Amino acid sequence: MSLPRIAIDAMGGDEGVRVMVSGAALARHRHENFRFLLVGDQDRIKRALDDHPGLASASEILHCEDVVGGDEKPTQALRRAKTTSMGLAINAVKAGDAGAAVSAGNTGALMAMSKLALRTMPGIDRPALAALLPTLEEHDVIMLDLGANTECDARNLVQFAIMGAAYSRIVEGSGAPRVRLLNIGTEEIKGTDQVQEAAVMLRAARGLAMAFDGFVEADQINRGNVDVVVSDGFSGNIALKAIEGSARFVTDLLKNAFRSSLRSKFGFLVSRPATELLRHHLDPNNHNGAVFLGLNGVVVKSHGSANEKGVANAVAVAARLVEAKLTERIASDLAELGEANLRQAAKAAHKDAT
Structure with a gap:
């Protein structure tokens, strides 16, 4: 069975068309059911496809010459969301012409365009950027948020935990991922008010498909004893x-x-x-593909300097999340938790604080 096709922003990244098309071709070679919508300058894409006939037969080109610059401000890029390769790739997901979008372009612009086009899921206040990081064990660790939200309250952190756990169950197959909040110590008295309150809420909440395990310090992220690390975007980006x-x-x-x-x-x-x-083990291309969680659609950010292997991995991440119905899983977990349960947990947190 063929998956919904994946929209590729062929113009994004440090090397643009050549690497993005080569990466899509490698992903297609590994997974013959992948299909693509390649968005960008059609002449350049066609020349790149000459070396990859297998990809050409599984792809359609959406011509676009306008590109979001690497140093362009998100507010500027938003004005050209309907004319740039990045914006058109995202809009293909919104219109149902693609199941997911992959771009190696400007992260801030990609986040802004994705949020505007796809909107945030019901029950999620803010989307978060999540990525897989290597550990000493056989499994990877998921970390979020990695820069989408510099300031977060306790409710945001709880929602990040729910989304991260759903992502972990897909990529790692764990029934109840071990979730911890990034903190300056593991003792219950450590951390900001937001982190403390989020911890109380997660302990008090019922029906969550995760095993909340308190706090984790930054030097333990890659040890392999945690599946999901949750933080605000400021702290998470610095740690990453x-x-x-x-x-x-x-x-x-x-x-x-x-x-x-x-x-x-x-x-x-x-x-x-x-x-x-x-x-x-340390090659970032082997763990390439950060995901914007909490949107009504799948958008994957490839590292700008990723090679064709890295792009192929990002494409594989996008396909896997579409196939596993990530957004539906998150929605189901939120429904299981319920707004009433979340309010009760919040009351418990405030009571604990006083």
Whole structure:
């Protein structure tokens, strides 16, 4: 059975058409049921498709020459939502012409356009940006929000937890994902009022398909003992950049060490299988594809510097979420929780605070 086709913003990202089309072709090679709507300059897309006849037969081109700039403000980009490749890819989801949209373009513009076109799901106040991060265990950890909302109240954090748990059940297959709030300590007295209140609400809520497990500190995110890490977008983005920077620091440090002497170069040859495994584990392309959760549709953000393997992974994420009916799962979880239950949990949080 063919999946609903995926709209690709072919003009986004550092290298644009070449990498986006090559990534879609690789995704199609891995999954023959994938179909695509390639949005962008048709001449450039057709030239790129010459190298990928298998993709060409499974794709339609929507011509568009206007592109959202990498440093363009979201408010400026919104004015051209109906003329840019990014905006048209998102609108294809809204119109039902595609099941999901993938873009490697400007994150702020993608968020603004997605929210305007698709709107926020009933029961969700704000959408959140979620991504998969590697851990020491076999499973990945989902972290949200990673920058869509710099300030969040307790209700927002509870909703993020619900959405993150639904996402985790799809990609990791866990019946009750272990969910924790990012905090400066694991003790119950630590953290801001918003984090404290969210913790009380999650403990008091009933009917949630998750195992809320208190707080987690940033140095434990990748240890493998948590499935979903929830935070406001400001803290989450800083934590993510610190993790990415640390990974690059370790790999660069190893490169410098192995180049320092003839003995070190010999040591590199001996340890190459282990270093290759480390490089593969830390390669961001293997975990590419952040998702805007809480919208009435699936939109996936590919890293701007992703190679074709990274783009293919982002496409696979989009297809999997469409196939698993992510938005329906989140809606079902919200209905199970219920507004009355959420209000009761909020009252418990305020009572606990006083």
